[in-house]
Amino acid sequence: MPSDPQAEHSDQAVDALDARLLLLLTDEPRVGVLECSRRLGVARGTVQARLDRLVARGVLTGFPPALDLAAMGYGLTAFAVLEIAQGRRQEVSDGLAAINEVCEVHATTGQGDLFVRVVARSNADLQRVIDSIVDVPGVQRLSTSIALSTPVPPRVRPLLERIT
Secondary structure, three states: OOOOOOOOOOOOOOOHHHHHHHHHHHHOOOOOHHHHHHHHOOOHHHHHHHHHHHHHOOOOOOOOOOOOOOOOOOOEEEEEEEEEOOOOHHHHHHHHHOOOOEEEEEEOOOOOOEEEEEEEOOHHHHHHHHHHHHOOOOEEEEEEEEOOOOOOOOOOHHHHHHHO
């Protein structure tokens, strides 16, 4: 098999080979390094070196399984915009991280300070989750919207395909 076509990896965060490797892992997260090398037409050591670099640079952060939260009993997804007391972002973030149904939190500009994705089992369960969020010290106001559907799920494929 040919060696790494770019022995000196550029400062670019992701090049075409990295993107092809990441697309392969996105489509088949359980594929091994040897199979990746066979499909990409590069040496096994090249694939391993690329993976190591992507991890070291923080591009590749892990290989979590894709989960259907609705199939796990969390069929309701909601988004909350939180207004928080000045200077309390870390404290509020820590408090939100302690709530199991909080899936992600983003610090934002514009209306509100934090954008929070939560899941719940029902409307009544969502009320419990909202009450837990409001009880976090530093949270001043919360506005919630329930997601009716997800026409565009989280994705990275178009970004990787642009590079290849």
